[in-house]
Amino acid sequence: MGSNLAILAAVAFCFSVSNLVFYGHAIESVMYTLVRSESDYEIRLYREVSWMSALVRETSFEKSTKDGFQRIHQYIHGANINSSQLPMTAPVLTSVITSSPRTLYYVKLFLSKGNPPEPNPELNLQLETWNAQCMAIRKFSGFAKDDNVKKEMEALVTSLTKHPTGNTVLDYNISYTIAQYNSSHHTSGRLNEVWIDVSGFNMEGCLPKQGKY
Ligand SMILES: *[C@@H]1O[C@H](CO)[C@@H](O)[C@H](O)[C@H]1NC(C)=O
Numbered sequence: 001m002g003s004n005l006a007i008l009a010a011v012a013f014c015f016s017v018s019n020l021v022f023y024g025h026a027i028e029s030v031m032y033t034l035v036r037s038e039s040d041y042e043i044r045l046y047r048e049v050s051w052m053s054a055l056v057r058e059t060s061f062e063k064s065t066k067d068g069f070q071r072i073h074q075y076i077h078g079a080n081i082n083s084s085q086l087p088m089t090a091p092v093l094t095s096v097i098t099s100s101p102r103t104l105y106y107v108k109l110f111l112s113k114g115n116p117p118e119p120n121p122e123l124n125l126q127l128e129t130w131n132a133q134c135m136a137i138r139k140f141s142g143f144a145k146d147d148n149v150k151k152e153m154e155a156l157v158t159s160l161t162k163h164p165t166g167n168t169v170l171d172y173n174i175s176y177t178i179a180q181y182n183s184s185h186h187t188s189g190r191l192n193e194v195w196i197d198v199s200g201f202n203m204e205g206c207l208p209k210q211g212k213y
């Protein structure tokens with residue numbers, strides 16, 4: 001009995017270590033269905049999903065991500081109407097909106113449980129719910145920084161242009177999203193992604209079917 005418990009504890013420990021993300025918690029990830037896989041990009045279908053979102057008016061991607069994540073970190077560690085602890089999830093998103101006179105950043109964390117508690121008002125967070133939608137994804141390693149996120153986005157656009165996937169013009173000038181999966185403590189083996197919404201594409205597996213997903 002005692003040794004079984006010890007083995008269980010060891011297994012649990014290994015599991016949590018391999019899943020360390022931002023501040024060292026075991027994490028849950030957003031689920032999706034792979035619709036298409038190419039050497040340089042993927043198309044995924046995400047089901048309806050809710051995020052806690054922080055609007056940041058900072059001057060840089062890195063500063064915005066840090067500022068927004070600090071607010072969300074407080075929210076999941078009790079800065080909410082029920083003083084509840086919420087699970088850390090992955091990835092952390094930074095959506096970059098470039099259509100307004102000034103670039104806006106929204107930092108978002110996936111809410112794995114329904115009925116999330118309201119954030120404390122001073123955190124200025126908003127609940128955001130996505131409908132089921134298709135995303136084009138490009139993976140990249142290292143740290144996501146101001147000097148590489150736009151290049152990675154442009155590389156994804158180039159890939160999508162080379163493999164025409166539908167009849168919709170890409171809105172990448174308006175918005176794209178960077179997904180980060182690892183804590184900043186990890187200096188190697190890091191996974192990031194660029195996401196571009198392609199739900200308007202006329203692609204099998206992505207056709208909007210009300211209520212199906
Ligand atoms: C908050 O707490 C109340 C009472 O303790 C409970 O009824 C409610 O379900 C909780 N709400 C959330 C979102 O956890």
Ligand SMILES: *[C@@H]1O[C@H](CO)[C@@H](O)[C@H](O)[C@H]1NC(C)=O
Binds near residue numbers: 169
């Ligand atoms: C995006 O913006 C660039 C520069 O402002 C412009 O040259 C390009 O045509 C735009 N692309 C789309 C798809 O709107």
Ligand SMILES: *[C@@H]1O[C@H](CO)[C@@H](O)[C@H](O)[C@H]1NC(C)=O
Binds near residue numbers: 018
């Ligand atoms: C980074 O996150 C990805 C996705 O969860 C994971 O596969 C990878 O092992 C993580 N890297 C490190 C160094 O933990």
